[in-house]
Amino acid sequence: MAASAAAISQSGSLRGSPLSRLPDRALRIVLTALAVAILTLIAFFFIRLYVEARPAFARFGVFGFTFNNDWDVSRNVFGALPLVVGTLITAAVALIIGVPVAIAAALFVTELCPRRARGPLTIMLDLLAAVPSVVYGLWGVFVLIPKLKPAEQWVTDKLHFIPFIGGASVAGPNYFIGGLILAIMILPIVSAITREVMATVPADHKEAALALGATRWEMIRTAILPYSRAGITGAAMLGLGRAIGETIAVTLVIGNAPRIGSHLFDQGYTLAAVIANEFGEAANNPIHRAALIAAGLVLFVLTLLVNAAARVFINRRTALA
Amino acid sequence: MTVSLSTHAETPLEQKRRFEHGGTTMAAGHRVSLKNLSAWYEDQHAVKGVDLDFEPNKVTAIIGPSGCGKSTLLRCINRMHEEIPGTRVEGEVLLDDQALYSDAVDVTAVRRAIGMVFQKPNPFPTMSIFDNVAAGPRLSGTKGGDLRERVERSLRSAALWDEVKDRLNQPGIGLSGGQQQRLCIARAISVEPEVVLMDEPASALDPASTLRIEELVEELKTRYTIVIVTHNMQQAARASDTTAFMLDGELIEAGPTEKIFTKPDDERTERYVSGKFG
Amino acid sequence: MNAVLRPVSKARKRRDLAMRASLGLATALALVPLVLVLGYVAKRGLGAWSWHFFSTDPTGSFLGDPGGIKSAILGTILMVALATAISVPVGVGVALYLTEYGKNSWFAKAVRYFVDVMTGVPSIVFGLFVFIVLILSGGVGGYAGWKGSVALSLLMLPVVTRSAEVVLLLVPHTLRESALALGSPRWRMIAKVVLPTALPGLVTGSLLAVARAAGETAPLLFTAAIVNGTSLNLGQRMNSLPVQIFTDVGQAQDRLVARAWGAALTLVVLVLLLTLVARYMSRRSRLT
Structure with missing residues (x-):
């Protein structure tokens, strides 16, 4: 082997010996295999979730499971509508509160604040993302819920004429608190991506607006916002994906009531929270377990769709450049 | 894209000016003077004590090798230089008698009076041809028929109207490079400036x-300095x-174009215009 | 101002000022929760800290001494360490494939896309998946620390991969070419030029992934499960800081809640330290 390798390398010295090329080929194969493994993993992931969730779908139907308004462990009846609705309400609250603040913070940091404050502000906004979910939950339970209750009651009393928001008697843990915690949690990611998008606005466009005699805000509205609209939409959708899938903090402050709450300040449940709470007891009840895995699958598909859409928006902005 | 809050109404002066711009009457031009103007990027002294007058209704060209500070000088005139962090300007820029760097002066007013065309055509990519030209007038509350009239007049002045009048709603970035640059010129004059600065407008x-x-x-x-x-x-x-002619941040020589290109006073100017360096 | 400089209308100026002020206020508003959360955690948490708190395991008794968080700290460290050992080599490997071999092929694009998709998968779904594959299917026993690590590593993998890819792309092309031009084979070029140049950035990305994993509760709930005693054996059930906090909050008993705050402070200090070290490393990197 060694002799023949030497012979070959003598006859064609430019091509190198197969022996010396072996590590190269091995590395290439190993790295490619890793990449293949990732794709396989995700496919496997989906299939296993589906197989384990099938008993629930078989008993209640895919549509029935997702849209029946009845989740009762004691009767072994599982219709996930209250969870889906809770997930959507809390995510909506999170977006309504979190996205405008995140965009405003991104604009302030990239365009308005003094240059020296930019670094510290960016770090602090990013640190919001470093606080663990369970710590937000802990804070929510023992600080946010009791401190905000009077304010929530005041708001719902004042707005008594608005359906769903007004005229409620505020429950301690509720949809609004869950949404508020989620807003805080999605803020850093939405803000960070918005900042990135805004950083790609060419200086040319900003200067063109300023050279027309635009004020700073007019420059933002003329040059920056239209250019980054698609990217900001994408950032908001990534935030939505986060809000839908976030588990522990919401579990602690949502009230864990498997029914559709009658108003914004009522207790509820979300898909992720029900899994975290009930899975421990469900391990030995096959249909309950299947229902929870099915809830996980619904969650998975939902976040997948939202994230895929977000990518489309974020990538679209490159078409403008 | 509308400015809803503005209550700005045209003053008689503006109406007069509008009339003049629209008609063939030649407006009285305005003079820009630089007095001992210096500009820095961080520690780099890019423009060094330049004294120079730009005559009304005349075209003044600033030439010089790259990095000689000519673009920086230009950006000092409408105070765009200060948009770059870490920069500094000393000395004076006068528009007629008004010192543009005095504390009482609003920078947005300066830029409205002194328009700018950039090196690379830079129409707003998300806007139509119409909206690109309308963006400036809209800021000061022009709308409706006035706005359409202003857009048409600006596009005509930029010699672009006939080429785009049937597709005003199409995106500005769909035009050819030369058309885009004329669109940018139309955009710059849409706010009715007195002076127009052009930073290598044809180099691309x-x-x-x-x-x-x-x-x-x-x-x-005929209408602008x-x-x-x-x-x-x-x-x-x-x-x-x-x-x-500028070199290394300094103004070497200025004068009638013919003189600069045929018998300049300074030997460095002579060498530059005859292509010996730069 | 003279007539040439027509002043900007008052309304425009007011609007400009109002918008700038609101953007600044919103930014301040965004930072309020950070200050509040850190403030409360520091105040309540410090009250719970003591030598006893760090040196004993939870007792599990409802009356009397609830015990400390020793097992939770050790469990978190062990499980996260194993998760890092799994996810960093795999993640950097995939990133190397993407930058050095796959580049813009359809397959590389697919991998990139699905890695992005993984970033969006809720952490609890990873927990479910590991439960199904490693516990429900049988064969490898029940709840165990290493299964928690696997769940965490799935969570870390996309973070490591994407950050590593970004850093590897920053390694100048000329460096790669000059190494290849000297006649060194590709693997040597990667090992001797690309990886060392990118190292600080790779460490940053990995540390951020570690920080994220250390704070995760959901994937551990039904993989490593809940236990009181200290175990240094990854083959057995293992406690962790986030799970400890989660269960203590659920008990709504003053002493347990106090322990939750103390554990939360411990966790926050750990995660913030990791995050700040990561930032420091990225600042030292010469690649920008």
Whole structure:
């Protein structure tokens, strides 16, 4: 082997010996295999979730499971509508509160604040993302819920004429608190991506607006916002994906009531929270377990769709450049 | 994209000006003077104590090798230089008698009076041809028929109207490079400035488009004071009345274009215009 | 101002000022929760800290001494360490494939896309998946620390991969070419030029992934499960800081809640330290 390798390398010295090329080929194969493994993993992931969730779908139907308004462990009846609705309400609250603040913070940091404050502000906004979910939950339970209750009651009393928001008697843990915690949690990611998008606005466009005699805000509205609209939409959708899938903090402050709450300040449940709470007891009840895995699958598909859409928006902005 | 809050109504002066711009009457031009102007990027002294006058209704070309500070000088005139962090300006820029760097002066007013055209055509990519030109007037509350009239007038002045009048709603970035640059010129004059600064406006364009821009500059000088930065000496010779030569941040020499290109006083100018360096 | 400089209308100025002020206020508003959360955690948490708190395991008794968080700290460290050992080599490997071999092929694009998709998968779904594959299917026993690590590593993998890809792309092309031009084979070029140049950035990305994993509760709930005693054996059930906090909050008993705050402070200090070290490393990197 060694002799023949030497012979070959003598006859064609430019091509190198197969022996010396072996590590190269091995590395290439190993790295490619890793990449293949990732794709396989995700496919496997989906299939296993589906197989384990099938008993629930078989008993209640895919549509029935997702849209029946009845989740009762004691009767072994599982219709996930209250969870889906809770997930959507809390995510909506999170977006309504979190996205405008995140965009405003991104604009302030990239365009308005003094240059020296930019670094510290960016770090602090990013640190919001470093606080663990369970710590937000802990804070929510023992600080946010009791401190905000009077304010929530005041708001719902004042707005008594608005359906769903007004005229409620505020429950301690509720949809609004869950949404508020989620807003805080999605803020850093939405803000960070918005900042990135805004950083790609060419200086040319900003200067063109300023050279027309635009004020700073007019420059933002003329040059920056239209250019980054698609990217900001994408950032908001990534935030939505986060809000839908976030588990522990919401579990602690949502009230864990498997029914559709009658108003914004009522207790509820979300898909992720029900899994975290009930899975421990469900391990030995096959249909309950299947229902929870099915809830996980619904969650998975939902976040997948939202994230895929977000990518489309974020990538679209490159078409403008 | 509307400015809803503005209650700004045209003053009689503005109406008069509008009339003048619309008609063939030549507006009285305005003079820009630089007094001992210096500019820095961080520690780098990019413009060194320049004294220079830009005559009304004349085209002044600033020439010089790259990095000589000519673009920086131009950006000092409408106070765009200060948009870059870490920069500094000393000395004075006067528009007629008004010191543009005095504390009482609003920077947005300066830029409205002194328009700018950039090196690379930079129409707003998300806006239509119409909206690109309308963006400036809209800021000060112009709308409806007035706005359409203003857009048409600006596009006509930029010699672009006939080419785009049937597709005003199409995106501005769909135009050719030369058309885009004329669109940017239309955008710059849509706010009715007194002075127009052009930073190598044809350097990204093909020769035919370059000629059109130069013809346009010749037409525009009847209404505006024009300063054009260029590294293209033929362009300076063709399009300008006065030429200023800069080297290493200093103004070496300024005078009638013909004189600068035929018998300049300074030996460095002579060597530059005859192509010996730069 | 003279007539040439027509002043900007008052309305425009007011609007500009109002918008700038609101953007600044919103930014301040965004930072309020950070200050509040850190403030409360520090105040309540410090009250719970003591030598006893760090040196004993939870007792599990409802009356009397609830015990400390020793097992939770050790469990978190062990499980996260194993998760890092799994996810960093795999993640950097995939990133190397993407930058050095796959580049813009359809397959590389697919991998990139699905890695992005993984970033969006809720952490609890990873927990479910590991439960199904490693516990429900049988064969490898029940709840165990290493299964928690697997769940965490799935969570870390996309973070490591994407950050590593970004850093590897920053390694100048000329460096790669000059190494290849000297006649060194590709693997040597990667090992001797690309990886060392990118190292600080790779460490940053990995540390951020570690920080994220250390704070995760959901994937551990039904993989490593809940236990009181200290175990240094990854083959057995293992406690962790986030799970400890989660269960203590659920008990709504003053002493347990106090322990939750103390554990939360411990966790926050750990995660913030990791995050700040990561930032420091990225600042030292010469690649920008």
